[in-house]
Amino acid sequence: MTFRARTLIGALFAVSAVAVSAQDLKLTYPQTTKGEIAEVQFGERIADPYRWLENDVRTDPKVAAWVEQQNQVTQAYLGGLPQRDWFAARIKALMDYERFGLPQKAGANYFYMRNSGLQNQSQLFVRQGLDGTPRLLLDPNSWAKDGATALADWEPSDNGKLLAYSIQDGGSDWRTIRLLDVATGKVLADEIQWAKFTGISWVGNAGFLYSRFPEPEKGKEFQSLNTNQAVYFHKIGTPQSADQLVYSTPDRPKLGHGAEVTHDGRWMVITSSQGTDSRYEVHVKRINGGKWGQPQTLIKGLENDWRLIDGMGDTLYFITNKGAPRLKVVKVDLSRGVAGAQFVDLVAEREETLERAQIVGNRLILGYLKDAASKAEVLSLDGKPVKEITLNAIGTASGFGGKPGDPETFYSFSSFNQPGAIYRFDSNTGVSTVFAQPKLTFNPDDYQVEQQFYASKDGTRVPMFIVRKKSVAAEGKPVPTLLYGYGGFDVSLTPGFSAVRMAWLEAGGAFAMANLRGGGEYGKAWHDAGRLANKQNVFDDFIAAGEYLIAQGITPSGGLAVQGGSNGGLLIGAVVNQRPDLFAAGNAAVGVMDMLRFDQFTAGRYWVDDYGYPSKEADWRVLRAYSPYHNIRAGVEYPAMLVTTADTDDRVVPGHSFKYTAALQAANPDGKPHLIRIETRAGHGAGKPTDKVVAENSDILAFLAEWTGLDVPAR
Template sequence: MFRQAPLLAAALLFDSTAGAQNVKPIAYPETTRGDVVETQFGEAIADPYRWLENDVRTDSKVAGWVQRQNVVTNAYLGTLPQRDWFAARIKALMDYERFGLPQKAGAHYFYTRNSGLQNQAQLFVRDGLSGTPRLLIDPNGWAKDGATALDDWVPSDKGRFLAYSVQDGGSDWRTIRVLDVASGKVMADDLHWAKFTDIAWIGDEGFLYSRFPKPAEGAEFQSRNFNQALYFHRIGTPQEQDQLVFATPDQPEVGHTAKVTNGGRYAVITSSKGTDARFEVRVIDLAQRKKKGWLAQVLVSGFDHKWQPVDAIGNRLWFVTDENAPRGKLVSVRLTASHTDWTDVVPQRDETLERASIVGNKLILSYLKDASTRAEVYDLTGRRAKVLTLNGIGTASGFTGKPGDPETFYSFTSFNQPASIRRLDLRSGASDVFATPKLTFNPAEYAIEQRFYQSKDGTRVPLFLIRRKDLVGKAVPTLLYGYGGFDVSLTPGFSATRMAWLEAGGAYAMANLRGGGEYGKAWHDAGRRANKQNVFDDFIAAGEFLIKEGVTPKGGLTIQGGSNGGLLVGAVTNQRPDLFAAANAQVGVMDMLRFDRFTAGRYWTDDYGFPGKEADWKVLRAYSPYHNIRSGADYPAVLVTTADTDDRVVPGHSFKYTAALQAAQAGPRPHLIRIETRAGHGAGKPTDKVVAEGADILAFLAQWSGLATPK
């Protein structure tokens, strides 16, 4: 079935400072080429690297290929003169005290803290806001390689217990455990096969969580996820005794999560079929549980619109929705027998409403205005009381709490500012600092601009541009980042890796492409399914704009994107290889004809369409990175990055794409893959792996864009 491809001597080392190629070729490892050909909708589709879809944990051939590729890639990266400088700077820039948003439960305040270079943040508790911090959970001792992480954590209503989820090796699977807060003792509760779940406490009795059936042996990290169900776990009992709360076995593609309103009166069940914010909503009156059991009454049916539960006071529930409001509005409903008492509380406006919360007797609404946060306080009738002053272009998050609370916490970050935590007193309106980082650089030395440019069809697209102020007006190597999908909004935030690029004298640009959520439902719809090409056009137009405006020289533009953004990088590299000097495709979706066959891939049909439907297949076939590599074309330098334990976008996507790119002999520049171990899709990655990966990527991009790091 297999035949051997010839040994490729594809890429030559390139000395960007001398502007010439030397004679040392990179010999890519041999990759076995299969003869799989399938006819789909009248076209014969070759898939010679199908075997690379197999799980590296169980297939020795795939494991051997991974090892050989890493040997070649590491040897090349080891020659880059910028690598050590970037590693040192990223490490130094990450070495500052970082706090997570505090969460109050009873008299306790819970929060995470990383002292600087710890692989994982620790969880602390204070008794009272000014109480002495007490360490509750330290995940740094959970694994020798630091790759077992504390994921979600939720205290019970009064803070007696804390449920937390553990992530191992970057996997999406979670193990949920319980801790007694007073003693710090981890209890016997041990819950498995949880994924894409919330933890919703019902008093101190127990909590609701979502889990999937146990996968078949050996299929844990590749089989598709169906039949997610909602369970109740009572504290101190084994998982086998957990009560099934809600499931839809006749609709295995539907998943369910739950939120319990403050005060514990209602459980709100949100059901979805994919990644689209199109939900059905059911409500369980927990006060009637002894009489009626887990009776879930339908509040919203049809999977037509976004319904994001906010909270409840008495028998009134608040939601953020896009029903008849594509940019979002706040509504409420009184839970009566008919559930027809729907009221618009804060109507739609020009900005996009992202989320809302009820804290004290106030509503706090977070809007996006041109991809930057605007936070406002309203009374419960929907009258605006205050606009919160934030420190310039940036992202604010948090604003959580309970009805009756006198305070809330929020963080603010921007491209040149790590997150600082502030406490807002809702009675006085005063805001004071809870935690702020001590910096090793001067934020005032960096200019943050927001520009707008025209895409191919004339659409006006926003772009953030960050540079050292002394470089404004000069053309410098530039890193352009994008995503463009799944209603995800790219907003300003701090990254030590990105700051190292800026310190070295590069510019950074982030384009808010269609397909994201920056301007509501219409912006998302304009960049998905049959409209996906708009995303690629927007990104290409951003690159052309940066060159035209003199931000970067031709030959100085590099690109980067992860997950759906990795797909973006693969697609635009195929379509415009002449535009970019180098590309980094991170954990990308590269085979658009088979993405729905693995783990969470079947959810993504909302954005990509169905490979089994001819009309959708033709769209996917036209841009699929794996299927559209241009043999013999002069490609930019490409570094693909993935992890052998990624069970979100399985690494077979990146493996197949890299094998095909290397076989195409697409120009003299290197086309390499860096495969991390026990790192998954990105969440929970330990600090030392973040530093090493960031240094490798930036050194690669710097080498091919001409960015010389300081000596």
């Protein structure tokens, strides 16, 4: 294979028109200034020569120049890969199908998202009645020329006449909330700023609850820590300055708060947490005529997971892990007051992990995970089984939204070889019918989806999904394989469709997804086994997955690519440091790479539940041992690496990726390529327009194909 290289000399770029082989390529990376910063932490001198790269690219010209130079080198390299055009064409073609979001009913109206195929952003439609004529309500594609302004959350009022919706610009976590008259399509004057990590919950039809932070200091909107979140009530037709403070804890600034109203409008439920761990305090307020008093404590102390399902009258239903590591359903009667109210078990803990629950009509619909694949069933409100919802394949069922009294709910089912189809489920008859089903440009039956189990370093049995063309599996020859993982924050990885992964499979590769410890696939114990002092288990699980794929002849030695994003980007950085010999290539996306300073930016302080506190010596020593940025060693032959991030990522600030890449390039400048691709007007991932998704992922797959030996089909 051949490609062109662009060589950087000082600050000047010269284009080489000479095609060279990958093995002969000598990349010249941009000069990255090394600072003199070093700090003694718990008796060890810690150098941080690239700390200046933590500065905001929008306000620091030196960082902006570094980003531009790195992108020029990276794009020159990627532009010479012959696989890139093929992957771009296939990803685009595989994304070009009509797809729908889950409908939501309010009053007589049904609201749902739809994308015709290649629109940068999905549009919001409304129908009057289930069989009504679809009407376009919001088109985010008209909001920005580059398509990078997205419709984030939306919630209709109880009667379906008004819609509150939030706008995400450039991928940021900040949201602007606006209001729309559903009948006329007119956007109202109401505007809410500085909302973040928030839902929208209507109080009748007069207004809604939302969560926001204080306005940040100008110029620090994308880097300063997020503290003092509070819940407010916005009354329709009034300015934000008049919004009513509903709940805050100025004496505990690290607490985050969210509020929900039960569907019958009787109770407001406020849930508070300090980090990402599922440990909550719960306060309630009785709503009378649209008014409420002081909060009453229902759950005190950040000890257990409490997720409101809904309320019927004075009975509230919750999912909890109190005394049930794989979760159970409980209810509490508040008719005699909150003080002394007792929780009663409704659905006991099972072997499977309870993932979601919803009251629809007069039924309770539960979603479980069994070995990371979905199953769903219907129960009566007293917890007795009524019917199992047949899914017929290894896959993921999501949705099941609705409210008491509704005769229906909608859910989506997808798998690695099946894009999401939307089904309407009649809660009375138990019958599922198709609401929307995509027309495919490939045959799902051509692909084999299987689940295998392997032993980790300590003998723990870990599940892994493996997807290949049936013809590839039948031939039995090892093929280049893309291994994906996450392993953290109680997040479960389940089967789902991706046009990007399908393009890799079409090219003849295999895809594997390992369900590492640290996730939520097997409940609290599985999560606990992969966080804090146990974090090394996650890396051991992933390394063992790679060894298993090679030992089983699924991928050849030298043919294994690895990928992960966010906490998964940390995973890739850590395992590449620990086992550089095992992997041929890697993509670390929007990763947490400096484990000694992660808690000093934006939402980083929330992550101490999984990572620990860098300020505490015991935690610091664990973090120091695996921090990707701090464990890069000079002269090591690391695999080819493509780091990806974005300039507006205010979840995991791009400085993590900048510093890691600079250190990796300096460690072995003459080794395999260690490149960084920095997207503009994009964030942590949500809201990214389709054209950026196609461009970024064709770059990533072309890079991984180049270094694993995956030959794309002839065009």
